[in-house]
Amino acid sequence: MTMNSTAIATDAVIEQDIVSSNSVYKTNQLNLWYGANHALKNIDLDIKENEVTAIIGPSGCGKSTYIKTLNRMVELVPSVKTSGEILYRGRNIFDKSYGVEELRTRVGMVFQKPNPFPKSIYDNVAYGPRIHGIKNKKILDEIVEKSLRGAAIWDEVKDRLTENAYSISGGQQQRICIARALAIEPDVILMDEPTSALDPISTLKIEELVQELKKDYSIIIVTHNMQQAARISDKTAFFLNGEVVEYDTTDTIFSNPSDKRTEDYISGRFG
Amino acid sequence: MRYIEQQQVVKRMNGRKIINSIFKGIFMLATLLALLALVILLYRIITQGAGHLSLDFLTNFASRFPEQAGIKAALVGSLWLMAVVAPTALILGVGSAIYLEEYAKRNRVTDFIRVNISNLAGVPSVVFGLLGLTIFVRALALGTSVLAAGFTMSLLILPVIIVASQEAIRSVPGELRDASLGMGATKWQTIVKIILPAAIPGILTGSILALSRAIGETAPLIVVGIPVIIQFLPSGVMDTFTALPMQIYDWSSRPQQEFQVVAAAGIIVLMAFLLFMNSIAVIIRNKFNKRY
Numbered sequence: 001m002t003m004n005s006t007a008i009a010t011d012a013v014i015e016q017d018i019v020s021s022n023s024v025y026k027t028n029q030l031n032l033w034y035g036a037n038h039a040l041k042n043i044d045l046d047i048k049e050n051e052v053t054a055i056i057g058p059s060g061c062g063k064s065t066y067i068k069t070l071n072r073m074v075e076l077v078p079s080v081k082t083s084g085e086i087l088y089r090g091r092n093i094f095d096k097s098y099g100v101e102e103l104r105t106r107v108g109m110v111f112q113k114p115n116p117f118p119k120s121i122y123d124n125v126a127y128g129p130r131i132h133g134i135k136n137k138k139i140l141d142e143i144v145e146k147s148l149r150g151a152a153i154w155d156e157v158k159d160r161l162t163e164n165a166y167s168i169s170g171g172q173q174q175r176i177c178i179a180r181a182l183a184i185e186p187d188v189i190l191m192d193e194p195t196s197a198l199d200p201i202s203t204l205k206i207e208e209l210v211q212e213l214k215k216d217y218s219i220i221i222v223t224h225n226m227q228q229a230a231r232i233s234d235k236t237a238f239f240l241n242g243e244v245v246e247y248d249t250t251d252t253i254f255s256n257p258s259d260k261r262t263e264d265y266i267s268g269r270f271g
Numbered sequence: 272m273r274y275i276e277q278q279q280v281v282k283r284m285n286g287r288k289i290i291n292s293i294f295k296g297i298f299m300l301a302t303l304l305a306l307l308a309l310v311i312l313l314y315r316i317i318t319q320g321a322g323h324l325s326l327d328f329l330t331n332f333a334s335r336f337p338e339q340a341g342i343k344a345a346l347v348g349s350l351w352l353m354a355v356v357a358p359t360a361l362i363l364g365v366g367s368a369i370y371l372e373e374y375a376k377r378n379r380v381t382d383f384i385r386v387n388i389s390n391l392a393g394v395p396s397v398v399f400g401l402l403g404l405t406i407f408v409r410a411l412a413l414g415t416s417v418l419a420a421g422f423t424m425s426l427l428i429l430p431v432i433i434v435a436s437q438e439a440i441r442s443v444p445g446e447l448r449d450a451s452l453g454m455g456a457t458k459w460q461t462i463v464k465i466i467l468p469a470a471i472p473g474i475l476t477g478s479i480l481a482l483s484r485a486i487g488e489t490a491p492l493i494v495v496g497i498p499v500i501i502q503f504l505p506s507g508v509m510d511t512f513t514a515l516p517m518q519i520y521d522w523s524s525r526p527q528q529e530f531q532v533v534a535a536a537g538i539i540v541l542m543a544f545l546l547f548m549n550s551i552a553v554i555i556r557n558k559f560n561k562r563y
Binding site for chain 1: 376377444446447448449450451452453454455456457460464465468469
């Protein structure tokens with residue numbers, strides 16, 4: 001009996017390993033409703049690790065809703081209902097046994113508007129490690145430096161770590177927010193239009209950063225800027241009216257789309 | 272062809288400016304009237320009562336003889352009352368606000384609760400006095416103690432504290448909440464580390480204003496049956512006591528003219544007390560004010 005269950009458990013682990021060797025997220029027949037509004041329809045997506053996956057589409061197509069479903073932030077909206085499953089590293093994130101805090105420790109998020117806490121730069125970055133129980137000052141110092149270096153902002157703020165995070169520019173604030181997400185040592189980073197509130201130079205810095213980060217993290221980025229998707233992503237998913245119209249390598253989507261609607265959208269005929 | 276003719280605009284300009292001035296005058300008059308009432312009140316009280324103010328007035332107990340009558344029992348009693356009301360009302364009020372804003376799901380029941388808390392803030396204080404008399408004084412047999420009166424006053428100001436705290440919590444930007452939850456923080460960690468620090472100026476300002484209302488309220492104390500003439504200080508929350516507004520009410524309702532002077536002196540003490548608490552509210556608000 002004991003032998004048997006061990007064997008089954010081992011099988012499950014092996015199966016999980018095979019899945020996780022390339023897929024981080026596997027979405028199967030995901031549907032989502034805001035009350036009566038059917039916002040996501042039968043979504044099937046397989047997101048690979050150590051790649052940048054861009055999600056593009058016109059306003060209201062469900063791209064932000066989808067990325068917020070991946071770390072279940074969408075559930076903060078009252079009256080949300082979902083069906084189908086999203087497997088993160090082989091495990092269904094909608095399972096009752098899957099703690100939402102646990103999921104969000106593995107999946108960091110960067111939001112549309114820079115949203116640092118009204119605290120010092122240091123405390124912003126140390127916030128995640130602290131809530132997960134790290135109190136040792138030396139370890140915290142190291143995490144803060146590593147995360148700020150990871151977000152390519154260490155040199156700009158290393159002499160002003162005790163200053164309020166609101167005292168720096170919007171583009172710097174957004175990189176602090178990325179550092180803050182890195183500090184929880186995530187596996188995946190979700191970015192919801194991270195440059196839409198930034199000037200072109202700050203945008204460029206973040207785009208370069210994304211290229212750097214994909215060596216260590218899997219990145220899923222929502223953007224309304226098609227050039228940005230073309231510049232920085234490996235795969236692109238085109239969303240329209242809550243459905244995935246096309247999902248392929250970024251090169252294929254932008255040079256040789258198979259669906260007429262994708263072609264119309266990327267050539268600027270609507271949206 | 273243009274729809275707006277420049278000449279017509281210029282012609283009508285004078286009339287618009289006159290109306291603007293008229294309304295400015297009306298609103299200024301309204302402010303001045305309110306200010307005038309306050310000045311008259313202060314002038315009367317101070318000219319009447321200032322002569323009676325002395326250290327003896329603060330350290331004497333109440334007396335049949337106006338020249339010996341002091342406010343010691345009432346002043347200390349009011350401090351005792353605050354010692355019960357402040358923690359009770361703050362813990363219950365802020366706790367309810369956190370629950371309603373952060374934990375409670377929005378449905379018909381919680382909507383009903385939300386609306387009715389605001390309604391409770393408008394219930395006359397006499398009604399709360401009757402409630403206190405029934406529950407605390409009689410049913411729980413606390414008698415006319417500091418505790419019974421303190422709980423009654425807490426109930427009275429609870430709706431105001433809840434509403435003020437809800438407003439303060441709601442004004443914390445949602446992005447901060449998202450950022451914290453998005454890193455795997457629990458709701459409680461988010462509340463303690465992000466939301467409360469940002470909401471505390473608003474919560475404390477509202478709460479201190481509510482507490483100063485509790486200091487000035489007379490009706491609930493009368494209904495609960497708090498005595499007026501007391502020759503000792505309470506030594507615990509189960510002792511009976513009297514409070515500043517009770518003492519003032521008693522003095523001002525006596526027929527002898529001399530007691531009107533004593534009442535005025537009592538009012539000066541009460542107003543100094545209120546002014547002190549309100550300045551604390553202002554200091555706290557300025558100290559904690561944070562930018563977003």
